[in-house]
Amino acid sequence: MKRSQKETEESARKISRRSMIFGGLMLATGGILAARMRYLQVDRASDFRLLAEENRINIQLLPPARGLIYDRYGRILAENEQNYTVVMVRENADDVDAVLDRLSRIVNIDMDRLARARDEMMARAPFVPVTIADRLTWEEFSSVAVNAPALPGITPEVGLSRVYPLGADFAHVVGYVGPVSDYYLESTGDTDPVLQIPDFQVGRYSVEARLEQNLRGETGSRRVEVNASGRVMRELDRTAPTSGDDIQLTIDTGLQNYAQARLAGESAAGVVMDTQTGEILALASAPAFDPNLFVRGISVADYSRLTEDPYRPLASKTVQGLYPPGSTFKMMTALAGLEAGVITPEDTITCRGYIELGTRRFHCWRRGGHGRMNMVDSLTQSCDVFYYELAQQVGIEAIAAMARRFGLGIRPDLPLSGVAEGLIPDRAWKRANRGADWVVGDTLNASIGQGFVLNSPLQLALMTSRIASGVPVVPQIVRSINGVDQRLSPTDDLGVARDHLHVIREGMWSVSNYRRGTAFRARVVAEGYEIAGKTGTSQVRNITATERADGVTSNDDLPWNRRDHALFVGYAPADAPRYAVSVVVEHGGGGSAVAAPIARDLLLRAMYGDVPPLSAYPASARRDAEERHDTMDLLPIDPRATTGRIRA
Template identity: 55%
Template sequence: MEFDHKGDVKRSRLSRRALMLGGIQASVAAVIGWRMHQLGVKEGDQYRLLAEENRINIQLLPPARGLIYDRDGDLLTINDRVYAIEMVREQSRDPELILNRLAQLLPLTQEDIDKALADMKKRRAFVPVTVATGLEWEHIAAVSANAPALPGVTPVLGLNRQYPKGPEFSHIVGYVGSVSDYDLNETDDHDPLLRIPRFKIGKTGIEATLEKPLRGEAGIKRIEVNSLGRVIRELDRKEGASGVDIQLTVGQELQTYTLNRLKGHSASAVVMDVTNGDILALASGPTFDSNKFLKPISQADWKEMNDPHYRPLVNKAVAGTYPPGSTFKMVVALAGLEAGLIDSSEEVYCPGHMEVANRKFHCWKRGGHGHVHLREALRYSCDVYFYDLALRVGIEKITQMAHKLGLGERPNIQLPSIKEGLMPTKDWKRKVKKKDWVLGDSINAGIGQGFVLASPLQLAVMTARIASGMKIEPRLINLYNNEVYPTRGLEPLDINPNHLAIIRSGMSEVSNHRRGTAYGARLKPEQGGPMAGKTGTSQVRQITAAERRKGVVRNEDLPWNRRDHALFVAFAPVQNPRYAISVVVEHGGGGSAVAAPIARDIMARTIKLGDKGYGNLPNNRTREQT
């Protein structure tokens, strides 16, 4: 029997190779089995979510807006918790269909639906859009219960700005409103918060001028959502920084009283502390309620707010400019004294008019005041005295003095639409009016008419500087982010103190001499007086020679918008000045009859409230008031 040795060898090699191959195949199978176990059991949830097209979304967390307090530490703004509904376009598949479903659960109008659709088209598909806000818990519960039929819809809890003292502080605090396309086009601010539909920013007042610090900085959260837009989990979150808190120098009690005293008039008033420039009251009437701008305004409210005569939306205290009338005579007098062109005893004869270049410029007193010196000219408010003085001093020196006293200068406080008024010069008239300056222009400027314009705030600053002898600057904010806001302008004015004393003496006679123009509105000792002041009446129409021959028509017999403006400025107490005030009543008639009594009452209340310090802010206050 013969053996095939070579065949055995070949068969042996094939058996070993088969075993090796089988082993390798078994090993691969084992690895695959183990990995399938990992994928199917241990990591099944993770990959199941991925299979459902889950994605990681990054969302901005709007910060809590900074709070605003009054002088006493009482809140002027509140961040109320509010329920809202957000919607992501790319997750909702058919936004219009989903919105119509929502309308069956929420108080959504067709206009609301159209606006939401328009907002979605303007933003990227993954950006959440606020569909409804200010909802009740019942609405949120209904949406949550119907979540499977509402892909891309998410209930959220946010903050809504409210103004508990709305009408009293509307012109100072202002209000917030949704970011508009106009806002985006007008700003260089690239904060992504501004791209969130219906995100609120300051529109007027301090809310607008201090928008960025009040807004704070956004936080970020990462969430995992499935293909239906349902939130699976929140992965992580980084909280933002809340806006800064601000405390005003204005107190609610005096502010409310001032507005009530202006009631019935289109008027404004400013009260200042002459020792440091603190604004204690800044009122413009009639006012409006800031809270009405937090939701759609009714036609009736909008019509009332846009009254063309009383203009409730305009902050007349800073944005209104008026011929200052006789309240400007202190400026002309100081210009003459500082130039050495007059002294306090020099007399001017007033026959009731002055004739220049064949034109008569009349004094308010038809028969004239006779011979008067400076104090008497202020006491009686003699126009002829200041006609003469203005011609001698010249407009350039008058305007220089006006700037020293804060007129023609834009006050540096944190409010929008602040006007700088107008203190004219010869060059100004040539450039703007394309005409040369004439003697009549100087005469008109001598009594605060013609081209001269000033705001109530500027008149208060002027009065505070005369009373204190310092270059005092208005101050509206006491605390900014818990730090004291600086006081400015405590250096002496570049004006002879003796000349300021003469002016203060003349102003005292206006209010306290029996023949002074404001004696009827004097501040009595039991009210904290005496008070030094100056009346002013500025014309808004030209009185013709024919009318003067027949007799000038009385203000009360004219249409309201053709009557003179009534003005009054004052400081008190006379011997140790502490407070300054200015009052302007549009078309109020005479300053002594209308503006002076208002100023007296406000000054009396200011003194009664006394040297009230600033109230402390809550130490552990929250940004949300529930």
């Protein structure tokens, strides 16, 4: 097959022509590729560089250890406990189901929990550790460790979890921690990245919540380089977390424990305060609850049991509870009278059992009246008419000003949840809130701590401290943070004449030590340990005229929630006050019969630094006291706590 030269040359020319076209196309394509490369690599380089960094670097947060909480003697109230957990890495287990089956025979795991953990494990990357079980006992934990060869992929691990060794005793003081909820994030505006750590816990109540910023500490972090599947390749740098601040409270654990035990069975509150410094030594609210339940995630059944209890265990009655102070308020009216100069200690008023104001009668608690009495007598026997008469001369504004000087109606600045302001009414308040003018009847009611007057047990203890010491102490519950003293000393003077305070103290001494005193039966007979105080019985209902005509129904015949509140405020030792106390027993009945004995026991416990000896009790009360102390479930006394004893 021979072809002509011409033909070959023509074909070669054609090939040349078309290959030039191709060459051009190729070069053009090369140009397009180069242009695209330039666009991506030069024009958009910084965008892509950023994306590459985001791909590569992963920041992992290292949770700080939460600060510890101690009592005034260094006894631990909230600590971080080792939490034994079992985690599993799927890719290390040959047969996930078989391993889980074997594990469930070694430790006790809820089947639902197991199924959830299994689903989570399957849904995530095979190397991600998933928690299968937590809060194992040491026995379970060690048996998992021992059986490790039979459990491929399973690792026993130790984490930190909050624990409250004293349980319910400090539920309302220390509070509790809990998981971070959406509500928490919204309401606090807290943007600390540590909150994104799964299972991280924040303070939800009381000191744990209010001092969260101190207790939490500084989050650490480490930057790690990860590959496309998220596995950590290496650590680039690390900032170690800083533990939270340790907090020492002013509470005396032994006293707090005794107070909770003493109040058990009642719906009640008891506060013990240092009269000289304002430090709160005990802040007991009964009934309480176990805060550890909340840390672990409380069950619906447990929670509804707490919310449905008529004694309201979730309420911190010492600071949140507001009660009409009743007769414990009379000291304020008396002092207002003395300071205003409308009465002297020697002036007397005659009580006929009631006074008439227009068409209305205001009764004294004693139907027959008390007869002639001076100020000390009126306190001793808690005569109401004396104060009705006095209040009319003093006026509400002076009484309210005096009450505020003693801390009533002012919100105590304490790191606790829901601290109530209370209410000391005056003309302006009534106009603003009730839209009505103040009437004299309001003054009469307020003079004996009824009507609009409302105070928390803590405020009553503060008032008593100021009466006892003559110093405007401020209530405090935090002794030190990280070893730095946080206590405040009172600055200004109380501004009440010492002589006038003396009269009030004399009255309060008589209440507990004079034979006709309302709290005489709850006196202390040990020399140097005598107490002084004031009873109070505040009505939670109005007594109608017909009722009064028929004879006031005895508290015992009323349903629990309509009975009177029983109150007692006091201090001891009477001649050199060191401790102030307030006790409120909700719907407890009479202050002298119910609240005064509890208050006496708290003061004795504070003074003796231990369960008080029977010799301190009057003979008639010894058998009850002995029985009570035998049945109380108390903590062993920490030897350091006995330094609280006076006259040592």
